[in-house]
């Protein structure tokens with residue numbers, strides 16, 4: 206699924222916003238952030254940042270898929286760049302899940318551009334989630350070396 210944010214932004218701009226959102230999140234998570242308002246903003250920023258991150262992983266994955274299914278063959282240099290980007294993004298991804306972003310509710314309509322689809326199980330078994338992200342991160346360069 207592709208969000209509106211994804212469609213509206215160029216990859217470079219998306220990456221800058223993502224880095225900015227992650228930096229803001231890191232600042233916002235400092236002990237100074239104590240009010241309810243700040244906590245809500247931090248949760249919104251984290252959800253926004255991880256959606257952009259996932260969308261960007263998806264864009265890079267699409268590029269790889271196009272490359273591996275095309276008659277022109279695989280451009281290994283370009284392919285490695287996409288795989289490296291996905292690896293780095295998967296490394297940052299699990300850190301964008303503070304407890305306040307556990308907002309799953311059954312049978313509620315969500316805005317795909319803003320709301321989270323993350324399962325509550327993710328927060329109760331964070332170690333498993335973290336391991337899956339790390340697994341994907343390690344798999345990327347290895348998968349490409351087999352092309």
Ligand code: HEM
Pocket residue numbers: 206207208252255256257259260262263266291295317320321322323324327334335337338339341
């Ligand atoms: C190449 C591999 C992957 C692709 C192409 C991919 C793609 C996507 C896309 C398109 C979304 C929707 C983003 C949006 O709402 O706009 C998403 C969300 C999500 N993905 Fe992935 N994903 C990948 C790997 C993973 C891995 C390894 C994990 C777990 C460790 C993961 C966990 C999630 C979670 C939890 C969400 C929901 C985030 C939220 O709504 O708050 N994904 N993914």
